[in-house]
Structures are given as structure tokens and as C-alpha cells.
Amino acid sequence: MEDLSLSVKNLNKYFYEPQTFHVLKDISFDIKKGEFLALTGKSGSGKSTLLYILSTMDTAYDGSLTINGEVLTGKPQNELAAFRNEHIGFVFQFHYLLPEFSALDNVMLPALKLEKRPVEEIKEKALENLKLLGIEDQALKSASKLSGGQQQRVAIARALINEPAIIMGDEPTGNLDSKNTRIVFDIFRELAAERGQTIIAVTHDDDFADNCDRTLELMDGKLIFQ
Template sequence: MADIILEARNINKYFHDPVDVKVLSDITFSVNKGEFVAVTGKSGCGKSTLLYILSTMDTDYEGELLIDNISMVNKPEPALARVRNEKIGFVFQFHYLLNEFSVLHNVMLPGLKLNRYPEQEVEHRAIEKLNMLGIEKLAHKKANQLSGGEKQRVAIARALINDPCIIMGDEPTGNLDKKNSEIVFDIFKRLAEEYQQTLLIVTHDQEFASRTHRIIQMEDGKILL
């Protein structure tokens, strides 16, 4: 039986502004280890709202969320922050690299924050991730010296540094041209198929979504079967 990495059970979400508006309705699905899943749908369908809940950033919802078979409901914020750092790798549309630091230091930051390994070991692991993505030559460049495609690959290396259970992406190719979008897609596919890395990616890009293992299609706050 496949290991379930992430499970959403009957998740409902309301915005209270000023009246209650239901924005997610009975969201139920699971993602298995090594699965590469795309969440798609038109703007305003609720996919980014759902990602905020799945990433434990938003705790104001009904239902249950399990990550690595542990319920996230009623966990205090420091415990959720640790889950985010330890079990989830994030790749956003904008890379959020720190320009004043080298590529290597940017990749190391979540590992230093987790404090599971000494600094030397975190550095070794960061170099491994850069090697894995074919960008080890960039290690000592400052982040602001990179192209957009290179920055996004560095952001993926950073997301991998703590060996997360799942990588969550919010429009990770939204800012890239076709060639760099292709490079990012190929990296994700290789992570899933060679390294059994689980990926859940919110995307508008239908071509990107069509080549993942599975599409979760959303409309009006619901999952279409």
C-alpha cells in the first residue's frame, strides 16, 4: 500500500467579510509518496486558498489535514512552524532569495533554521542539492547575479534542503519563459520519479499540469471529479 504523505478530509473554508462566504467546500483527497500532482482551475476557484491551508499557513477552516499521517488540527503555531520547516518545501512564483547572500547560503538557510545538523553538514547537503540540479557552479554567486530561471532552480534546491515529505508549489513557472518552465518541469518530474519526492503544484499552466501524474481540477471552491 502506498504511503499517504498528505490527506485533506472534508475541508471547508469561509471568508467572513463582512458576511460568511463559503470559499472551499468539502475538499477531500490524498497524495501518495512520490506522486507529482497538479491543482488547476480558473483564477478565484480557491486553489491558492487551499494551498494556504494545506501548507498550515491558514488554520481557520473546518475539517482535518494530515501531513505524514499526523493531524495538523489544533497544533500550536510553533509546532506548525516546525512542520513547515521540516516536512514542507516551498517553491513560489517569486523565488524570495536574499540578494545579499550567496546561492549556497540561500539554500542553507532553512537547514540552519531547523538546526538538525551542524553548519558544516548543512553546507555539504546544500552543495549536494545544487549538484543534483546541475547548478553547483552558481554556489558562490550572489543571488542578484542570476537569471530568473537560475533563481527558480536555486529556490527548488532550498526547498529540498531539509528532505521534506512534500514540496508545495504556487505557480512555480508563472514568471518563467517556455524554456525555463520546461527545465523546472523536468526537475520536478525527476524528483518524483528518481527520488520519490512528493509534489503538489498549483498551476494555471495546462500544458504543465497535463504532464504530471494526476490533476486535481477545482471550480468554485470544489474539486471536480
């Protein structure tokens, strides 16, 4: 289906140390383009493990993963790395910015690595993203001098720089206060509604999840609600 962003079929995941453990059990679901989806469950339910499989960073699983109509299961690591950089943006609980670099430089990095646009065009796009997130006035400030909320918004701007089809967040508001959590949520909502980007966010925040388009809940490695 052309409107599908991501599809998972019969996904199973095992850990083998210190003993065999069935982490994810026969997971199947589809996500539409432009959908804002929350992935929830108690600690140990398998949600972060699932997210890392969806992101193509974990390839040790059974089943199939398709993103934008392309089957990614079984592809070599170099192809997956190139696919990730171009098609998937990441926002983690911790921002992972380079502290000595400016906000602008941090945002530009994934696009410079992709090498598909001139540097000036990348810089212009990075500034647009910072403006979208309301922190264009912080562009030249080093990341270490920014507040926690500002750093997370820079991380989102960085995730957007290659105009990815999917943005994945692992507790993207976990270190933020309620005001900044709302700002980040509203940004994700706008990206999904106005740009058609798919958002998948692991969260423990019930209010965050309740306001998403849909919630997938994991319990003991099984999908119990979608």
C-alpha cells in the first residue's frame, strides 16, 4: 500500500545471554505515512528493543521489516547505515550533541555526512529547522551553553535535516519539564500533520501517549493493543 510508512510482519527477537529469552513475540503491525504513534509498556516489556529493530540498528531478529515499500530485512550493514541517514531521524532521551560545536553545526552534521547538497544549502536548511523549533537565536551558541529544553530542540532540528520519512524517538521528552514536553509534542504533531512525516515515540508519559494518533502497547514482549 502506497500510504504505508512502515510494516512489521511476524517479528520475533531473542536474547541468548546469560540464557535464552524470548523478548519480542510474533509482532505484526502497519504504520501509515504521517501517523503519530506512541509505543508504550512497562520497563522490560520490549519497547526500546522493538524501536531499535524498527530503526534498522538491530538486525538480529526473525520476521520482516519494510519501510517506504523497501524490505530492509537481510540487507548488509553499510546499506542499512546509508538508509538510516537518509530516511530516518532519531531523537533520544539524551540529546547526544557535540558540546563544543555550535547548535547550527550540530544540526548540519547528518546532511554533511550524506553529501547530497551544497554546504550553503545545508546551512540554510539547518537555520530553517532551528527557526521552526523557536531557537534560531541560539544558532551560533555552543551546545554546552544551551538549556536542556534547547538542547533537545536542537536534537530534533538535527533529526529533521535530511527530511526523513520517519522520526523515531526513544523517550524524547524523558528529561524535560512539562512546558518543554508540550513544546516537543506540538512540534511532532506539526511535523506529522503538515509535513506528512511519520513519528514513532517510545514513552512512559501517559499524557503524551494519549494525545498521539495511536498507541501500541507491549506487555511481556507481546503487542496487546493497537
